Amino acid sequence: MTLAPRVVLVHRRTEYEELVARHGTPGQAAFFLTSRGRSAREVEERHRRQAQALAGAAAAVPLDWRRSRVERADLPRFLFEPGDVVAVVGQDGLVANVAKYLDGQPVVGVDADPGRNPGVLVRHRVDGLAGLLRAAARGEGAVQERTMVEAVADDGQRLLALNEVYVGQPGHQTARYRLGTEDGASDAAGAEAGAGEAQASSGVLVGTGTGATGWCRSAWLERGGPVVLPAPGAPALAWFVREAWPSPATGTGHVHGVLEAGRRLVLTVESEHLVAFGDGIEADALELVWGQSVRLGVAATRLRLLG
Incomplete structure (x- = not known):
C-alpha cells in the first residue's frame, strides 16, 4: 500500500x-x-x-x-x-x-x-x-535549485547551509587558525593558498549566492566589492575573513575569494576551540579543537524551491 x-x-x-x-x-x-x-x-x-x-x-x-x-x-x-x-x-x-x-x-x-x-x-x-x-x-x-555550502570536518562531522557557514570562536572573540585551499591554487587575493596562511581574526564566512544578500554582503561592501558575488543558483561560493589581524605570526594576504565547484577552503584550527555553524543556528554547530581541519565548499545537495 x-x-x-x-x-x-x-x-x-x-x-x-x-x-x-x-x-x-x-x-x-x-x-x-x-x-x-x-x-x-x-x-x-x-x-x-x-x-x-x-x-x-x-x-x-x-x-x-x-x-x-x-x-x-x-x-x-x-x-x-x-x-x-x-x-x-x-x-x-x-x-x-x-x-x-x-x-x-x-x-x-x-x-x-x-x-x-x-x-x-x-x-x-x-x-x-x-x-x-x-x-x-x-x-x-517550476522548481528553482539554489546552491548550498558544505562544511566537513576531518572527523566526519558535516554541516549544510543555504546562506553561509561561519567558522570562529563561539563567543566571537579572536580565532586562530591556518587558512588555505585544497587544490593549492592562488585565489583572487593572490595568496599562496596551498601552504596556508596563519591568521587571527573574528572568523571566516563562506556564503552562497542566496547568502550574498545578507551577512556576506556586509563583508563584501566593507571591502569595497573585491570579488563578484555569485548568483543564487551558480555553483560557486564567496568567502571573507572578518577583521584579520596582522602580526609577526599572522597575516592578512588571504582574506577573500571565490570558490568554484570542486574547490575547497581548508581551515586548520590553531585555537583551543572553534565552531562552525550555518545560517545563524549556533545551537547546531560543528565542534572543532586544536589541530582539526574543516573543508568548506559547494555542497552536492541543493535547495529545491517551488515557484
Missing part, C-alpha cells in the same frame, strides 16, 4: 509568543512593552497574522494526506522523510533555517506577513498553497 504524501509545516514562535513565555501572561507581556514605549497591539497583530497564515496552510493540506508540524527550535531533532513536501510559513530566513536539514525535498515558501517580508524565499500567499502542494507531490511545478 502506497502511503499518502506528507506535508511538513515549518514555522517559528512569534515575538508575542516569546514575550508571553518570558513574562508569564499576556498582561505582563503588554505591560513590559508599554513600559518601554512600544505598542502591544502591533506585536499582537503580527502574531494574529502569523496564526492565520499557519491555520490557512494547515487547511490547504488535502484531508487524505499525512501532515506534521515542526517549530524552528525543534528542527535539529526532526526527521524529514524522502517524499515530504515542506511548506515553510513565515519569513525568508526560516527557509534557510530548514534547508540544511533537507535532501532534495521540494520547499514551498509561504509569506505569513505580506508587505513586511522581502519575499525572496517565501514567495507565495497561503491562498495558493493547495495547488502548489498537489503540484509538488506530482513532481510538477
Whole structure:
C-alpha cells in the first residue's frame, strides 16, 4: 500500500509568543512593552497574522494526506522523510533555517506577513498553497535549485547551509587558525593558498549566492566589492575573513575569494576551540579543537524551491 504524501509545516514562535513565555501572561507581556514605549497591539497583530497564515496552510493540506508540524527550535531533532513536501510559513530566513536539514525535498515558501517580508524565499500567499502542494507531490511545478555550502570536518562531522557557514570562536572573540585551499591554487587575493596562511581574526564566512544578500554582503561592501558575488543558483561560493589581524605570526594576504565547484577552503584550527555553524543556528554547530581541519565548499545537495 502506497502511503499518502506528507506535508511538513515549518514555522517559528512569534515575538508575542516569546514575550508571553518570558513574562508569564499576556498582561505582563503588554505591560513590559508599554513600559518601554512600544505598542502591544502591533506585536499582537503580527502574531494574529502569523496564526492565520499557519491555520490557512494547515487547511490547504488535502484531508487524505499525512501532515506534521515542526517549530524552528525543534528542527535539529526532526526527521524529514524522502517524499515530504515542506511548506515553510513565515519569513525568508526560516527557509534557510530548514534547508540544511533537507535532501532534495521540494520547499514551498509561504509569506505569513505580506508587505513586511522581502519575499525572496517565501514567495507565495497561503491562498495558493493547495495547488502548489498537489503540484509538488506530482513532481510538477517550476522548481528553482539554489546552491548550498558544505562544511566537513576531518572527523566526519558535516554541516549544510543555504546562506553561509561561519567558522570562529563561539563567543566571537579572536580565532586562530591556518587558512588555505585544497587544490593549492592562488585565489583572487593572490595568496599562496596551498601552504596556508596563519591568521587571527573574528572568523571566516563562506556564503552562497542566496547568502550574498545578507551577512556576506556586509563583508563584501566593507571591502569595497573585491570579488563578484555569485548568483543564487551558480555553483560557486564567496568567502571573507572578518577583521584579520596582522602580526609577526599572522597575516592578512588571504582574506577573500571565490570558490568554484570542486574547490575547497581548508581551515586548520590553531585555537583551543572553534565552531562552525550555518545560517545563524549556533545551537547546531560543528565542534572543532586544536589541530582539526574543516573543508568548506559547494555542497552536492541543493535547495529545491517551488515557484
